[in-house]
Amino acid sequence: MQSHLDQPAIGVDLGGTNIVCAAVMAEARIIEKHKRPTEVPKGVEQVVANIKQCIHEVLRKAHLSLEQISGIGIGSPGPLNTRTGIVINPANLHGWHNVPLRKMIEDEFHVPVVLDNDANAAAYGEKWAGAGKGVDNLVVFTLGTGVGGGIIMDGKLLHGPDDTAGEVGHCTIDYNGYQCKCGNRGCLETYVSATGIVRRTIEAIRQGRDTIINKMVEGDLNRLTSKIVYEALEQGDALACEIFEETGRLLGVGIANIVNTLNPEMIVISGGVIQAGEHLFRPTREEVRRRAFEEPTRTAKIVPAQLGGDAGVIGAAGILVQHLTLKTPTQKNHG
C-alpha cells in the first residue's frame, strides 16, 4: 500500500484554452509536464481525445507505464459532480452537457481517476505542496478574471452536497453594490477581480484623476487591463497605488467574513495580483484586523500562493493521492 502511494500520480488541469498534464511525485514534485490546446469548438469527443493524448504524452516523456502510476486526478471547470465524475455544463467548455469525463478517462487508462473542479484543485495544490503545506484548515482566494476559491477543513476540501462550496468570490460585501455576472449585487468579485480593478481604475480616471495609465493605453481606456494597472504601480503611479490599496482593503472585507465564519489557520491569496506584494497584502491584513474578531485574526495567516500556474495540475494529482489514502486498503488494488 505504501509503495503504491509512493508512485507518481498524473494531474490534469482542463482549461477553456489549454490542457496541462503533469506527472507528479507523491512529495508533490513535478517530474514532467505537457501542455496542448483544448480545442473546445471541435466538440466534446475531440476535447476528451486531447486530454487522453496529453496524458499519454506526459507518460511517454516521463518514461512511465500505466503500472507505474497511482492514478489520474482531473481539475475541470465546474459545475460538476465529484461523486459521479460527471461534468455538468461549464460556461467555458461550451457544448458540454453531463459528460461522464471520469469514466471516459478510466476506460482509457484503467487506473483510479478522480474529478474535482479547477478552483478546488488549485486550492488543494497550495495545501499539499504550496503556501498551505502542513496546514489543515485554510481558505484559498483566487483572484483572476473572476474570484474563485476553495475551502479545506480538517485537511479535506469542503464540497457540499452539490459540489458548489467554496464560492468565496460571490459573497456580498455591499448588498446595494455593483451587479455581478452571477446575478447577485456587490459580490467581492465585482471589486477585486481583474475586471473589478479595471472598472475602479476607469471610474477614477473619468473623475479626472491624473495618472500615467492614460498614456500607457494611449488614451483608449478600453485597452486597460489589470496588468497595466500593475505596471503603472511598478512605475510609482499614485492612482495605481491607491487602486491596489483599495483592492487590498476590499479583499480584506471578504477575508474578514471568512475569518469570522470559519476561523481558518490560513488564508492563501493566488492570482497575478499577488505580484503587487505588500501594496496588496498590507491593506488586506489591516482591513481584516479592523473588521474580524481578534483571536481568529491573530490565527489566520494571510499569505501569497506559492505554486503559481502549476497549482491546478499539482492539486489535481494531490486530490487523487488523498483519495487513495482515504480509501480502505482492500480497494487499493490498482496499478
Added chain:
Amino acid sequence: MQSHLDQPAIGVDLGGTNIVCAAVMAEARIIEKHKRPTEVPKGVEQVVANIKQCIHEVLRKAHLSLEQISGIGIGSPGPLNTRTGIVINPANLHGWHNVPLRKMIEDEFHVPVVLDNDANAAAYGEKWAGAGKGVDNLVVFTLGTGVGGGIIMDGKLLHGPDDTAGEVGHCTIDYNGYQCKCGNRGCLETYVSATGIVRRTIEAIRQGRDTIINKMVEGDLNRLTSKIVYEALEQGDALACEIFEETGRLLGVGIANIVNTLNPEMIVISGGVIQAGEHLFRPTREEVRRRAFEEPTRTAKIVPAQLGGDAGVIGAAGILVQHLTLKTPTQKNHG
C-alpha cells in the same frame, strides 16, 4: 457501550441571568428540567456552586444517580476553549477569567463532561433533535439581541483552532454600513438583530412614517422593543410589516453568503423573530434565490428552529452524547 449511550445525559445552559439544567434521554427528550438564577455578581465560585446545585437538583427530580447518567454537557457564553474546558472571559459572565469550568464540574460529579459555547450548543440541539434532525450539513442563525450561530458539517460542529467559528452574525453585508458592537461595520447583526430591528423602525418613524407603534410606546421611542414591532405586525401595521419584510431580505443577504460559501443542506433560523412566520421567511427565501447560486439555493432549505428556549440544554446534552459516541470504546468506561 450501547446501553451506556442509552443512559440520559445532563445538559447545562449557562446564561448571564439563569442556569438551566435538564436530564435528556438519548433520543433527545427532556425528562426533567431545573432553572435557577446565575448570580454573576456573587462571583465565579458562587456561580459554579449554583451550576452544581442545579445539576444535583435535576438529578434528584429525575430520580437519577450519577451511575445512571452518561455525562454532562455544558453550553456557556464564549470565548472558551473546548479542548481545555476553560471559559476565557465572556462579556456576560463579568469577572470570569480562564475559569476551568469543565474540571470543576468533573471534580464534583466524576462523569464525562464537555464544554462548548452556548450558540454551538443551541445549534447542535436543532441538529440533534429539532429542525435539523437527520441533516448533517446545516447552519443555524440565532437572532436575538445579537446574531449568533453555529455551523455543522458532516454532522459535527465546526469549531476552528480558536473555537470562534460560526460567527455568522458578524459577516459584513455592507462594508460602509452601521458600526457594530464588535468593531466592524455593516455586520449582518447590525441589521437583523433585535437592536437592528428597533433601530430601523425608529429611523422610519423619525422620517415621518405613520404607524400604531408610536401610540404603543406612548410617543417614547426609547421604550421600543422588537417585540412591540412584532405586536404591531400582528395588528396589521404597515410599517411593522415593511420592517419584517426588510429584516427578511437583509437576513437573506447573509444567508446567501453562507449558501455560496458552504453549500449547506439546511439553514435554521431561531429566535423570537421567527414568530413572524412568513412575514420573515418569504422575503428571506426570495432574497436568497435572488442572490445565491441556483443549485445550492435549491438544496438549502430555510426553516424555523423547533426547540425554542430548550435548544441550548438539549444541544449541550447532545454534544456530550456525540463526544462519547466518537470516542474509542476503551475510553467509554464511565458510569
